[in-house]
Amino acid sequence: xxxxxxxxxxxxxxxxxxxxxxxxxxxxxxxxxxxxxxxxxxxxxxxxxxxxxxxxxxxxxxxxxxxxxxxxxxxxxxxxxxxxxxxxxxxxxxxxxxxxxxxxxxxxxxxxxxxxxxxxxxxxxxxxxxxxxxxxxxxxxxxxxxxxxxxxxxxxxxxxxxxxxxxxxxxxxxxxxxxxxxxxxxxxxxxxxxxxxxxxxxxxxxxxxxxxxxxxxxxxxxxxxxxxxxxxxxxxxxxxxxxxxxxxxxxxxxxxxxxxxxxxxxxxxxxxxxxxxxxxxxxxxxxxxxxxxxxxxxxxxxxxxxxxxxxxxxxxxxxxxxxxxxxxxxxxxxxxxxxxxxxxxxxxxxxxxxxxxxxxxxxxxxxxxxxxxxxxxxxxxxxxxxxxxxxxxxxxxxxxxxxxxxxxxxxxxxxxxxxxxxxxxxxxxxxxxxxxxxxxxxxxxxxxxxxxxxxxxxxxxxxxxxxxxxxxxxxxxxxxxxxxxxxxxxxxxxxxxxxxxxxxxxxxxxxxxxxxxxxxxxxxxxxxxxxxxxxxxxxxxxxxxxxxxxxxxxxxxxxxxxxxxxxxxxxxxxxxxxxxxxxxxxxxxxxxxxxxxxxxxxxxxxxxxxxxxxxxxxxxxxxxxxxxxxxxxxxxxxxxxxxxxxxxxxxxxxxxxxxxxxxxxxxxxxxxxxxxxxxxxxxxxxxxxxxxxxxxxxxxxxxxxxxxxxxxxxxxxxxxxxxxxxxxxxxxxxxxxxxxxxxxxxxxxxxxxxxxxxxxxxxxxxxxxxxxxxxxxxxxxxxxxxxxxxxxxxxxxxxxxxxxxxxxxxxxxxxxxxxxxxxxxxxxxxxxxxxxxxxxxxxxxxxxxxxxxxxxxxxxxxxxxxxxxxxxxxxxxxxxxxxxxxxxxxxxxxxxxxxx
Numbered sequence: 001x002x003x004x005x006x007x008x009x010x011x012x013x014x015x016x017x018x019x020x021x022x023x024x025x026x027x028x029x030x031x032x033x034x035x036x037x038x039x040x041x042x043x044x045x046x047x048x049x050x051x052x053x054x055x056x057x058x059x060x061x062x063x064x065x066x067x068x069x070x071x072x073x074x075x076x077x078x079x080x081x082x083x084x085x086x087x088x089x090x091x092x093x094x095x096x097x098x099x100x101x102x103x104x105x106x107x108x109x110x111x112x113x114x115x116x117x118x119x120x121x122x123x124x125x126x127x128x129x130x131x132x133x134x135x136x137x138x139x140x141x142x143x144x145x146x147x148x149x150x151x152x153x154x155x156x157x158x159x160x161x162x163x164x165x166x167x168x169x170x171x172x173x174x175x176x177x178x179x180x181x182x183x184x185x186x187x188x189x190x191x192x193x194x195x196x197x198x199x200x201x202x203x204x205x206x207x208x209x210x211x212x213x214x215x216x217x218x219x220x221x222x223x224x225x226x227x228x229x230x231x232x233x234x235x236x237x238x239x240x241x242x243x244x245x246x247x248x249x250x251x252x253x254x255x256x257x258x259x260x261x262x263x264x265x266x267x268x269x270x271x272x273x274x275x276x277x278x279x280x281x282x283x284x285x286x287x288x289x290x291x292x293x294x295x296x297x298x299x300x301x302x303x304x305x306x307x308x309x310x311x312x313x314x315x316x317x318x319x320x321x322x323x324x325x326x327x328x329x330x331x332x333x334x335x336x337x338x339x340x341x342x343x344x345x346x347x348x349x350x351x352x353x354x355x356x357x358x359x360x361x362x363x364x365x366x367x368x369x370x371x372x373x374x375x376x377x378x379x380x381x382x383x384x385x386x387x388x389x390x391x392x393x394x395x396x397x398x399x400x401x402x403x404x405x406x407x408x409x410x411x412x413x414x415x416x417x418x419x420x421x422x423x424x425x426x427x428x429x430x431x432x433x434x435x436x437x438x439x440x441x442x443x444x445x446x447x448x449x450x451x452x453x454x455x456x457x458x459x460x461x462x463x464x465x466x467x468x469x470x471x472x473x474x475x476x477x478x479x480x481x482x483x484x485x486x487x488x489x490x491x492x493x494x495x496x497x498x499x500x501x502x503x504x505x506x507x508x509x510x511x512x513x514x515x516x517x518x519x520x521x522x523x524x525x526x527x528x529x530x531x532x533x534x535x536x537x538x539x540x541x542x543x544x545x546x547x548x549x550x551x552x553x554x555x556x557x558x559x560x561x562x563x564x565x566x567x568x569x570x571x572x573x574x575x576x577x578x579x580x581x582x583x584x585x586x587x588x589x590x591x592x593x594x595x596x597x598x599x600x601x602x603x604x605x606x607x608x609x610x611x612x613x614x615x616x617x618x619x620x621x622x623x624x625x626x627x628x629x630x631x632x633x634x635x636x637x638x639x640x641x642x643x644x645x646x647x648x649x650x651x652x653x654x655x656x657x658x659x660x661x662x663x664x665x666x667x668x669x670x671x672x673x674x675x676x677x678x679x680x681x682x683x684x685x686x687x688x689x690x691x692x693x694x695x696x697x698x699x700x701x702x703x704x705x706x707x708x709x710x711x712x713x714x715x716x717x718x719x720x721x722x723x724x725x726x727x728x729x730x731x732x733x734x735x736x737x738x739x740x741x742x743x744x745x746x747x748x749x750x751x752x753x754x755x756x757x758x759x760x761x762x763x764x765x766x767x768x769x770x771x772x773x774x775x776x777x778x779x780x781x782x783x784x785x786x787x788x789x790x791x792x793x794x795x796x797x798x799x800x801x802x803x804x805x806x807x808x809x810x811x812x813x814x815x816x817x818x819x820x821x822x823x824x825x826x827x828x829x830x831x832x833x834x835x836x837x838x839x840x841x842x843x844x845x846x847x848x849x850x851x852x853x854x855x856x857x858x859x860x861x862x863x864x865x866x867x868x869x870x871x872x873x874x875x876x877x878x879x880x881x882x883x884x885x886x887x888x889x890x891x892x893x894x895x896x897x898x899x900x
Contacts, residue, residue, distance in 0.1 A: 052403065063120055375409070409705040528567065636667065720746045828863050
């Protein structure tokens, strides 16, 4: 039966060579091609997942933006520019066949994946490999476009291919800036490279691809006649757009913000000049469908963000201020422009490329009109709210609304493909092309903005903002409690956390103003937060993340600090002062020095053997030295984990550990052995590892690894000793005493054999406010810096060897390997009732076996190690202690049970 739908066919049939625009329906490669069709939606899905649940991931905000721009949008740009080049130039398939296209796309996906893994993990080599691979894919893409252009017959709109070539040339340059940025340079270079990278990628690679495509795609989407000036305007605009971009990037790199801003305004002028070609088709056929309205909104956001960056550059005091505010612009560019344009293009092109005739195309297009006005308004209103200086709660609500609007699009793609395929199959069935699948949703025939969904969407967003304003903000606000009269004005200050400092470290606020702090963690190695003494606080921020803290109405001085263990002691203190306050109040306080031990009550003495039982299920740390194996290369993985552990009978602490134990795993080898250690950080802050057993430059192998990151540490044991390994992240006193230490035993040559070898690593614990099981605090860094330990223990737990004694038999030779892990206290190891007939420390014999002399203690400073040998002459219970008796009474105590 005849097709009764009055909707015009989605594409004319005449080609560009005869004066008509090229069409999506004329594109080659119809049908399903997974490598072409699926990655864009997969990258978008991944971005939504990270946005929803990935706040604990390193650089989660960066990851969301790059999943969209580098993942989804870049893939779409390569796919559609290839298709449109073929449609415009009519080159034979042999110029750039499907196999070659597939290899390029696979190369792009691989490179993108490596970058998305390498940057959050801090693996610069992986980032470099990924950026190089992705840039190579786009460069190859540009070479193929050039081959198409040279082999094609003369025709109209060859200027579009020149836009694509200019865009492809920008991508490797932008990737280079991105790789340099991944090295986390300090400001001002961080902000300058950030601007250069984002402009080259967004306005060069993506912007030129989009502008080149929309010259012909826009009238096709509107089903309107193209402006006769379109090709001329596009040809005139390209030099202006390309030249302005080059000058803007040069201005950023040369530290000339005015030049960069002026060039961006010139780029906006170029967009407006080019955009004149879009007005005539829009007047003939106003946008009334999802694809056209979304594309128009995306272009508006492109112009707005370009102007917004220019204004930001002109108004900022320095490059650091530019970098601090750049995240909002990047979010608007990623979502408002790039992502929205991809959604528009997909909704129009997917059904067209699948083909199957007008009925099949309409069946696919219809799905995208379901709730289209509502989705468009919600998404664009959410982007606008994200840019406004609102409290954190309504901005979070706006972000959630944007995610829901984007997420609702993804199932529509699947449904559109399903109905298009069904209609295509039906059209090729026994009834011939007249067979038709009814459309589930009619295409829009009324003006888009007359839809009743528009006021509904606006009402929903207004309600969401109102609810957000009524909710407690992400960081709890407090009002001045001293009768201060609110001024009604809000002071917003942007603070950067980096290098164990807040910048600025002192803020002055007019009395009565509401203070909002926008905190950005610029530290690539660890998490930071901000806690005020009023109780307001931010969450812990992964590297690159930003949070808003509403401090409420300020009536007097406020102090803030980073609550990550030890960071306050390292100087991460923020002072909020009130203008007009007395001088004593207004004088900024110095960063906290290393604290004294005063003010901390000495804990109850754990006592003597049997003083108190450990918790049920407790297992003592195995003190037996692992046997020496024949292996000369030792491959080990150390995983940083945070666990609540019992450190003394009935006293618990949130410990930082290597592989879940303190000390960490013991490594045992000979001189000349090679150790290849992989450190994996599963903690919530940056950590590292330093092996005293190897001689390596600390710059790389001892660097701090952010949460989720890892590194490989390879060294050769060239000298004998019992060597310490530990976390070298500052403040080390906190990181070591929290549990991040262990031992490497490298035996001296020709070491006499013994019957039993035990390893005892002495360390201190500095307990926090709570030692109760289930709510234990982390290490008290103030106590650690003040050398005021609550617990001193062998192998991490006080008195554990009172209830789980070491054993030996009369006459057996027993060797005690002893390491003082500190971080502060020395040890004087002694076995009550025994004498040592051999002693070795720090690479030298103190007492050789077989001499007439003896030794009573092995004295070691922090990080020193050695061993002593003895043989017990009669059975009994022999206490081994640190003969610094205060530390023995703190828990450095155990029992040796000797049997006949």
